[in-house]
Amino acid sequence: MSELSLSIQGISKSYQIARALGAQPYRTLQEEVVALPRKLWKRARGRTDRLDTFWALQDVTFDVNKGEVVGLIGRNGAGKSTLLKILARITDPTHGRAEIYGRVGALLEVGTGFHMELTGRENIFLSGAILGMRKSEIAAKFDEIVSFAEVQQFIDTPTKRYSSGMFTRLAFAVAAYLEPEILFVDEVLAVGDAAFQKKCLGKMEDVAGQGRTVFFVSHNTQAIRQLCTRCVLLEHGRVVADGPTHETLSIYNQHLRDMRVDAETGVNNPENRRGSGAVRFTAVSVEDLAGTERYAFEMGETVRFRLSYRANQPMRGIAVVVALRSGVSRDLVTSVRHVVTTDLVPPGATGTVTVDLPEVYIRPGEYPIYFHLSESVPTKTNYDVLDDLTPPLVIAAGSRRLHDNFDPAQPFGVFSLPSRMTVDEAPAVRQDTIDRPFDDKAEMAQTGITTEN
């Protein structure tokens, strides 16, 4: 009989979206006092604003047995991170209950608890203590952590002087060596180079091999396939599939294919499809050079967009725009615009174009895609806008080296652009500065970028 490790029973989580108070992230005392009579009046009449409630998770129920390695997948906003945050006790569920048997190690973001001003040694103790380790336990594991992270030389250097690769390795090592009975991991493998990813996956396999439980959230279906025996699919906050990894992944892929955009998809939903409709996309797809539809790419691969449209009214030329947004801030990351034709396009005319982004230099992450159709001369009218109607483009670090000082683990900024340096005047080398860890990566990290932890 297998032992229970994690039991999730009907977990739901709602967020109140405060519309009445606008987009303010927090309230002042004065506002609260002013709003109080209205709130009490409403409560007295038994009315609450239903519209303002957003359910991030609804009635999620499943059990995980000891030693299982379970993957959790789903599109952006499906509730994966919320579920993990509840299990990691960072936020409370609105309803439901979960039982956890054994010590939990949660790795929701690499390097939480690290402080840039502190040395590697100080940070190991700090972040170990935050993860719930006793000082003596950390001391006992100290050497292993340092050697896994390969930072022996720089252990007494402030982490702000670390290269991002060193930083990531150290952070992962601390969490991995906590030896939790249950390990929650959220998408940490998107950062770091291929060798590091392999090392982390290996370490997670070890953890699983020792009869401990791993709960792994990722967009990286490849990593899930390699690591997990079982996989849970979340959609709109609900569990829609739960079974052997290959079965769940094929359902997931099927769902992605079902989302195929046509002339009708979401036309009535002004949130992600807008425009006058004088011309409409009839199909959009994202594929690789071999013509296989997919949304996960490695840095350096070519991303191909295939766009079909149909004019419903006469158009003075046609132009397409493909843009990528940031998955976190929703800011525009980049956009390309191509004029298909400047000629008059009669109603009923159809066309298909292919737009390639050769060798994407975008750093690992998730990028919602935005498509736009207009006339060849930019006007104020939107004719068709698809915003977030396809799965997001997921870029992972790969083994490709794009340029000489390429480092996919460099988390700063959006792009990894080729750059060149020439030394015009070499500094005189002094003996006492020689042991500082200035490799070229740290050098890059220094270039005008300060990171606060």
Add this chain to the structure above:
Amino acid sequence: MGAVVRVPERRPTVVIKAETGWASLNLRELWTYRDLLFILAGREVKLRYKQTSLGVTWVVLQPLLASLIFAVMFGRFAHLPSDGHPYALFVFSGVIVWNYFSAVLQRAGNSLITDARLITKVYFPRLAIPLASTFSALIDLGVALLVLVILLIVYKVAPTWRILTLPFFIALAGISAAGVSLWLSALNVRYRDFVHAMPFLLQIWMFASPVVYATTLVPERYRFAYGLNPAVAFIEGFRWAILGASSLTLPMVALSTTISLVVFIGGAFFFRRVERGFADNV
């Protein structure tokens, strides 16, 4: 053989459920994280004086300069009462214990916002964050006490048996400071107004406490109301332990200790009640 192996019923290590209302303090858990408390306190001390050229000298300079100004303003010009002690010594001993109290409030009040990244990414008893400030500021107080020893030698004041009660009054200052900080830090997550109110609050509070004057300045009939301020007892007590004569009375200490404990325990429960919303609000 053939014996029935009884599998002991396993109890979950953690139960997660929607909680409303008051939660227990869960002191057992806080105890398992005790190392974190001191590592966080150590971090605060280290970070405070990194990249400062005077470093730890600031710990000495701050109360010395403040005392110098007070000694000139209030001692020399205004002739405020000092229970018969040299005014400089009187004010310095008041300033260092007050500085401890106010440093804890300032650091802890904003601590949850400063450590927002931790709160939204990892679980650990949140009480550890404001409580760490209570301990980290003790280092500053310790250094200032060494300076006080030098001043005592200069003014040729010999300690009496009362010095043995000093730890009690420092602990009282710590509990008062921690209690107020728990309220402030928790409220500050929701209402950022407290950041702005803090400097005024501390300034008013200082003049409502016997830092630059002796309690004898306060008319007799207001003494009871004055004693409701928990800072009165630990400042007067601190002086009583070091310098001797003071207007400290036993009822005052008892009242103040009770109030400090009520604020502290109430603050801890309040903190626990609102902490589950921290990650969503911060």
